[in-house]
Amino acid sequence: MRLQTRPMIPSRLPFFFLRDLPMDIGARVLKARMASGLTRRIAAARADISYGTLSRIEVGAQRPSPATLLAIAGTWGGDLEDLAPVWDEVQVEIENSGLWSAGPSIRTIRIQRGLTLEALAEAAGMVPSTLSRFERGMHVPRGIAVVGDPDHGADDKHDLVVTSAALAKALGYQSAAALMVACRKLLEEQVTDS
Structure with missing residues (x-):
């Protein structure tokens, strides 16, 4: 084999x-x-x-x-x-619009909090493989995040917004919006450091 x-x-x-x-x-x-x-x-x-x-x-x-x-x-x-x-x-559209995936920032926060992939996935109500793909920027799971939905606060059709209160709570945030702020801050720090 x-x-x-x-x-x-x-x-x-x-x-x-x-x-x-x-x-x-x-x-x-x-x-x-x-x-x-x-x-x-x-x-x-x-x-x-x-x-x-x-x-x-x-x-x-x-x-x-x-x-x-x-x-x-x-x-x-x-x-x-x-x-x-x-x-x-x-x-091309995404590179021009600045869309990014919150997944890698969520992975950083998860590790900082000492949570395993499995523990966070269970707390968020998803399977570990789905969370893993999201953390690597490969997937936007339903119920966790949306792209381009103005009803969830997206500014344009490429804006990714985390919507899962369960994911936010498991990571120690009061709301999905607060988690998004933390993710964007991490991204800005990474861009500044590079």
Whole structure:
């Protein structure tokens, strides 16, 4: 049995939603792979994914993560935006708008408070893997945060707002708004220090 290890998603990958991925992504991957002349087995090996994963993506049974899609496109020298142009547009809009994920700041606060990932996830009513993806800026879980919702205080369509009172309370804050203030302060400190 082969153990597959993958590095964390590089910071240059876009903040994204799977719903933004084109519905025909599998067909796009298949068409690009066929045009490159690569067999499915060779493309999968070069992308460091299983043959089955590539097969499921190509037939539309699985939607790839940005890291997987980037790895697949890289097997023939392509780019992420070749297969998912919406993700590239989203990245440009977000870089211009200043959207950030509160997740890494929440991770810093969690560690400062001496909480484990599992303990915080349980207190916030979520599974640890979801919280882990949020802390790494890969996911915006429902019920924890929203993007672009003016009813929750978002200034524009790219503004991320933490909405979970349970998460805030578990981290020692009186409200989700107070947690957001702390997260933004941490981000400002990191930007100032770099």
